Amino acid sequence: MxxxxxxxxxxxxxxxxxxxxxxxxxxxxxxxxxxxxxxxxxxxxxxxxxxxxxxxxxxxxxxxxxxxxxxxxxxxxxxxxxxxxxxxxxxxxxxxxxxxxxxxxxxxxxxxxxxxxxxxxxxxxxxxxxxxxxxxxxxxxxxxxxxxxxxxxxxxxxxxxxxxxxxxxxxxxxxxxxxxxxxxxxxxxxxxxxxxALTEAEIKLLLSQLKLNRRISAVELQRQSDGWIAGISLHLLSLRSGVDRPFGLLHRNSLVEDYLDSEVLEHLPKEMLSLLRVIAHAPFVDGPLCAFLADDPMALRKLRSEQVFLRRLPGSTDHFTLFAPLKRLLQERYPDQAPPLLAASQWLHLAGAHVEAFRYALAIPDASRGLVSMGQIATRELLIGQNLNYLLEGIDQLGIAWIEQNPQALEVVSRALLLGGRLEQAERTIQLIAEQDFDLHLALSAELALHQGHAQEAQRIGCRALDRLARNERWAQMILCFSCLTRASLTMGDVVTAKRLQHQGIELSRRKGETLFECLLILDEVLIEELAGNLPRALQALDQFDQLLVQGPGSALLQGAALIRRGWLLILTGQERQAREALEEGLLLSCASRNPVACHAPAILAQLDANNGDFATAQQRLADAQRLMHSWNVAEVIYRGVLDLCTARIWMKANHYESASRLLSRVREQYEGEHALTPPSAYPDLYALAGFLQAEVLCSRGSFGEANTLLDQLLQRAEGNAFNIIVCQAQHALAEVVRLRGDLHKAERLLASAAAMAISQGQHNLLMGTHLEAMGSSLQAGPVADLQTAPAPEVELLSRRELAVLSLIAKGYSNFEIAKILSLSPYTVKTHAKHINSKLKVSSRTMATARAKALGLLL
Missing domain, CATH: 3.40.50 (Rossmann fold)
Structure with a gap:
């Protein structure tokens, strides 16, 4: 046998x-x-x-x-x-x-x-x-x-x-x-x-059923195994039976090594095994590289046909990695593979694959050769695949002091540090660029000022840089400068200027064929449309982004940011389940690229968990996000306000209002006053969220007057900035405060206006809120009636705007008052009223109200 x-x-x-x-x-x-x-x-x-x-x-x-x-x-x-x-x-x-x-x-x-x-x-x-x-x-x-x-x-x-x-x-x-x-x-x-492959959640569930003598991290086990079921089973078995007491590493487990030998390596041809020994040390593998290493154009295809645990990297279309346990096992068995990797680095450099050549040079390691390759990397390459992550890892390995002695690499290093949120190191390298390239120094300084919370300074420096870059026809830097100025304008509350700058940037990107930069500016457009209250347009822009990104080389950084933004928009439009999926995937890609926007995904997911009463999971998400930002050396000004506000909201959900109030006070101190910081460019409405939470704290203390004043200020500021989505939310919150103060008539008018705006903007999460139910507003019947109560067959369905007008007619408002509430002209309201009568087949406002209630269109 x-x-x-x-x-x-x-x-x-x-x-x-x-x-x-x-x-x-x-x-x-x-x-x-x-x-x-x-x-x-x-x-x-x-x-x-x-x-x-x-x-x-x-x-x-x-x-x-x-x-x-x-x-x-x-x-x-x-x-x-x-x-x-x-x-x-x-x-x-x-x-x-x-x-x-x-x-x-x-x-x-x-x-x-x-x-x-x-x-x-x-x-x-x-x-x-x-x-x-x-x-x-x-x-x-x-x-x-x-x-x-x-x-x-x-x-x-x-x-x-x-x-x-x-x-x-x-x-x-x-x-x-x-x-x-x-x-x-x-x-x-x-x-x-x-x-x-087993997911982290499945591994956690499995470990919870076992009685092991040692504590095992599901996250670490998933990282070591990539969800490989046999490896996890054998590793846990050996830990239980005492076979593997000295080591906690899966790839050093004797049972796992034996399984890999018998199930994988012994079935490979010798030439394939020889190639595996080399690429196990390589930071990536693709078709051209396999052909170079093995002198066989079909080498990668043969490896894939043998199913030798090759995985495609997130955000990349053609780069692969060996399955983690197999890679570590081969690395330890065959530690010296420098000569073939050195040859591969030289070949990649000559082929113009400078990021890949840089990674191979560091794998050898050869710092001097790596710096030469780094100096040849174009700015747009930072957006491709996981290149930002690779550059930041390389900077950590080389040390910033070593890089500063090689001025040819300072531009891409500065951009990488800015994208990675490492502002102190970025400031050092940007200062060194001033002597050799003042135009670039200005452009980078504007981006740095924006990240540091000085949007007005960023706008001043950026406009100056844009003028100089245009005279010298430095198109790539101009496009990035347009993006910086767009975000600075948004952070300062100037939607009109932001839209104009974004259009100029995207037109320049299209003329120059810069697909990835065009995608970057589309993300700016999404934020503009969101703040302007055009949620359907924002989602359409994201669809356009997806179609455009497919045509390029792929970008984990941009795709991750887009998915997180999509998740937030889906929450606003009342699609929570789809939002969770987008946020989880966006978090994965953002972590793969080391993009600081990754902190937004757990922050939003934590809010969803808190809404469902799962406060422990919500707090854990925020703690994990903070540890992640700290491990990446991201400057606190980029993420601290976001995480603090989410923490305060969770505490308030758990009825810890005093703790939340103290935290909110500290946050608002940073973003108010003469020397206040401007919000992070990815979160320009942060001031509004802080104000809404502070108003809720005031209401919990019975200080309705102070809450009313605060929300009035927020509403005026949002109206001045043309942040219509905040206007709608502020009116909704103000209606609740006014109701609590006893002015039901004014509360109804505010709520009717907020509901009408929410319908036109697509903020269905606001329409489904408990405040509408508490007030018993018949406006709730508008969007709900379309789904729940079908009118008689002979009656033509009313539009959402007509339902909003009808609900106010039923409350006794005149056409002039309705026009003021819904921001319409009296003539438009009169036209809507005629259409309502025609569709309901009645001849008066009183009959229209009675008919609508009989059909279930009004409560």
Whole structure:
């Protein structure tokens, strides 16, 4: 009998503890009624194996109506177990299960196994004929090895078998099927290693069920394993059984090393293994580099076909990394790979891939060569992929003092430090640039002043820099200067100037073909439209951004920022579930690029958690965000105000008003007064949020007059800045304060105006707020009636504006008063009233009100 590898042997025979420690929901129940042949693995038997997680998110994906399911991932990603779990969910469906792991890889053998599984003999019809007449069932091919002939035969079966017959194929390599065709036909569900990997939440859930003698961080375990199920299982098993007491590192675990040797490395050709030893030390790998290292243009394709744990990096289209445990294992086994990496660095430098050459030079390490490559990096390259992260890591490795002695690299270093929020170091390098390039010095100084909270100074310096850059035709720096001036204008509350500058910048970007800079300016446009109260336009601009970014080389930095902004807009428009998904993905990409805007995602998510009463998770998110910013050396002026305001809001949700009040006072001191800072450029409405929270604190103390005064000031400032979204929110908050003071008539008018603005702006989260319910406003019936109460068939639906007018008519307001409340002309209100009467088929305002209430359009 063939000997089991050490890791597999221990996992099979020593892991009884796992069964005892796991919650019953983690175990797969047995399922009778599944056909079995000699070469089949019966799910009844396998389901009793310990240590198997039930994964609802993946089972839901497989539960779709698509009849072909393909699980394609390297060894140890739980494909077979997921297939068994899925089979148990089909209680009345016959299952044909073929275990092909150790079977001969040929079409004839596959047909033979099919025949045995279907109980066919020599006199029976062929496998093809039997399956063509099988109306119901699930066929599982576990351990399928793609070959051209077998792939073609299987596709033939897919095409000619009944659509009610379902297929599930587990394989380590992607078959040569016409996958695109099946996906477009909506008949194929494809799950790869990224989908099958354990998430951090799943690892936390797993660890919570185990009784280990040592504390294990789920975050660290996920980082070491990249969610590799076999590695995590073996590592935890060894920690429990005492096999791996000296080390807590997964890649040094003897069981994991043995598993990698037996399941991955021994199956590779020698030339591939030789290439792996080299690229394990490489910071990235792509097609051209593999061709250079292996002298084989198809080297990367061969590696990918072998499924050697290659992963695409976030925000990049063509760069890959080795699976983390395998990479660390190979690095320790083969520590000296400097000569081939040095040759690769030289080749990349000559090919113009300067960021990549810089990373290779530091991997060798060769600081001098790295600085030469850094000096050749163009500013736009900082926005590509994860290049900002790579540059900041390189700066940390080299040290800022060393870089200052090499003036050719100062420009890209200064830009990288500014983008990364490391303002003190950026200020040092910008001062050194003044002697050799005064125009660039001015442009960078404007950006620095904006980040430091001095928007007026940034605007003054930026205008001067823009004029000098235009005379010298330095287009790239001009575009970035336009973006800086746009954000400075917004921070100072000048929407009109911001819009004009943004248009100039985006036109210049388009004329010069600078796609990434155009994307950067579209993000500025999104912020302008949001503050102006045009939420649908802001979301449309983000859609345009997505389409444009696809045409370029990809940017984790820009894409992450766009997703976080989209998440916030989705919350404003009342789409919380979609918002969470966008925020989580945006946080991942922003962290991959080391973009300080990453702090906004946990801040927003923390507010959502607090709204749901989960204060512990909310506080943990903010603490994690603060630690992240500290580890990146981000200046506090960039993120401190945002996190403090979110902290105050969470404390208020938990009824800790005094603590929140003290924190808010400190925040407002920074952004008020003669020498106050301007808000962060990504959060120009920060002053408004601070004011809203302070007004709520005052109301909690019964100081309604002070709250009224504060909100009046906020409203006047927002109206002066043309921040219409803040105007709407301020009117809504002011209506509640006025109501609490007892002036119901004025509260109704304010709330009606706020509701009308919220409808036109798309702020559906405001319309769904509890304040509207508390006041019993009939305006609530406007947006709700469209969804909940359908009028009689003979009645034409009223528009949202007509519903707003009708609700005020019902309260007895005149046309002139309605016009003032809704910011319309009296003639427009009169026209709306005529349309309402016509649609409701009535002849007077009184009859219109009665008819609307009868139809459920008004409460």
């Amino acid at each position: 063939e000997a089991l590898p050490l890791g597999a042997f221990l996992l099979k025979h020593v892991s009884g503890w796992w069964y005892e420690c796991c919650h019953q929901d983690f175990l797969t129940p047995s399922q009778p009624g599944i056909r079995r042949a000699e070469n089949m693995t019966h799910p009844d038997e396998v389901s009793k194996a310990p240590g198997l997680l039930v994964r609802p998110r993946l089972l839901e994906s497989l539960d779709s109506d698509r009849r072909i399911r393909l699980l394609c991932a390297p060894a140890g990603f739980g494909k077979s177990e997921l297939a068994r779990q899925f089979a148990t969910r089909l209680p009345h469906c016959p299952v044909v299960w073929l275990d092909l792991h150790s079977a001969e890889k040929s079409l004839e053998n596959l047909r033979t196994q099919f025949a045995e599984a279907l109980d066919l003999d020599e006199l029976s019809p062929s496998v093809e004929e039997v399956l063509k007449h099988r109306k119901q069932g699930l066929v599982v091919l576990d351990g399928y090895c793609p070959e051209k002939t077998t792939d073609k035969w299987l596709e033939h079966l897919f095409e000619h078998c009944p659509t009610t017959l379902q297929w599930l194929v587990c394989t380590r390599r992607l078959p040569s099927w016409r996958v695109g065709r099946w996906l477009l036909a909506d008949e194929l569900t494809l799950l790869g290693a990224e989908e099958l």
